[in-house]
Each structure stands twice: as structure tokens, then as C-alpha cells.
Amino acid sequence: xxxxxxxxxxxxxxxxxxxxxxxxxxxxxxxxxxxxxxxxxxxxxxxxxxxxxxxxxxxxxxxxxxxxxxxxxxxxxxxxxxxxxxxxxxxxxxxxxxxxxxxxxxxxxxxxxxxxxxxxxxxxxxxxx
DNA sequence: AGGGTGACGATCA
DNA sequence: ATGATCGCCACCC
Numbered sequence: 001x002x003x004x005x006x007x008x009x010x011x012x013x014x015x016x017x018x019x020x021x022x023x024x025x026x027x028x029x030x031x032x033x034x035x036x037x038x039x040x041x042x043x044x045x046x047x048x049x050x051x052x053x054x055x056x057x058x059x060x061x062x063x064x065x066x067x068x069x070x071x072x073x074x075x076x077x078x079x080x081x082x083x084x085x086x087x088x089x090x091x092x093x094x095x096x097x098x099x100x101x102x103x104x105x106x107x108x109x110x111x112x113x114x115x116x117x118x119x120x121x122x123x124x125x126x127x128x129x
Numbered sequence: 130a131g132g133g134t135g136a137c138g139a140t141c142a
Numbered sequence: 143a144t145g146a147t148c149g150c151c152a153c154c155c
Contacts (some may be wrong), residue, residue, distance in 0.1 A: 027138050046136035
């Protein structure tokens with residue numbers, strides 16, 4: 001069996017969110033984290049992308065639709081996205097037009113399940129909203 | 130058990 | 143607009 005599977009629920013939820021971004025669409029680290037049920041974990045999204053293979057990594061951009069990568073990787077990401085039909089305006093992608101809107105319910109339910117498991121593992125303060 | 134870490138994000142200079 | 147800094151937070155050593 002592939003051992004490339006991440007163990008932590010956070011990684012699973014985030015990987016699922018990343019996979020849900022369709023071709024020709026993009027998302028952001030922050031949006032993925034939020035969609036996965038971990039609103040403040042944008043940094044982890046990058047970590048998962050680096051660690052887990054087989055994900056549409058090129059569809060994940062930094063806030064505002066900017067490419068977060070450096071050097072050749074940045075060029076490759078842009079190249080791959082343009083090949084999918086995603087157009088750049090200067091150095092960024094117009095999120096208004098290309099950002100994937102997580103529809104939800106299905107995804108949300110998955111996130112909820114993950115979140116429940118997560119909470120079970122580490123109860124901590126909540127009461128926020 | 131504790132602290133450093135990072136494909137980020139928002140803010141400040 | 144670009145670059146530096148601080149804040150976040152679960153993961154990993």
C-alpha cells in the first residue's frame with residue numbers, strides 16, 4: 001500500500017481540499033486551510049503540498065492570487081496553470097474569475113468529520129464565534 | 130515535554 | 143509596489 005498517505009487528520013483534510021480544486025481553477029493556501037476546517041493553518045497547506053505527491057499543487061496560490069514559490073518552481077507553476085486555461089494578470093491570477101468556490105456540503109461534511117476527530121485528539125479552548 | 134519550523138497572511142516601513 | 147517583521151499552529155525532532 002502507498003505509504004505516501006499523511007497520517008494526521010489535518011493533513012488528510014487539507015489534501016482532500018486540494019484535490020477538490022478542479023482543473024482550470026485555483027485556490028489559495030488560506031482558502032484551502034479554511035475549507036479543510038483549519039482556518040489559521042495556511043502554512044500547513046504548503047507543508048502538505050511539499051510532503052504529499054499526486055496533488056494538483058500548481059492550483060494553489062498565495063493570497064491575492066500571487067505565486068508564492070520562488071525560482072524555477074514559480075515559472076513551472078505559472079506554465080502549468082496557463083496550460084489549464086488559467087490566465088495571469090501581471091504576476092497574479094484574478095481570483096474573482098478563477099478561484100474555486102468550495103460548494104460544499106459534501107466537502108464541509110468531510111471537514112466536520114475531520115475536525116471532530118481533531119478535537120477529540122486535543123481538546124482546547126474554542127468559544128470563539 | 131518542549132521548542133524550532135514553514136510552498137502563509139496581514140501589516141508596517 | 144517591494145521588502146521586512148510578527149503572528150499563527152499543528153507537525154516533527
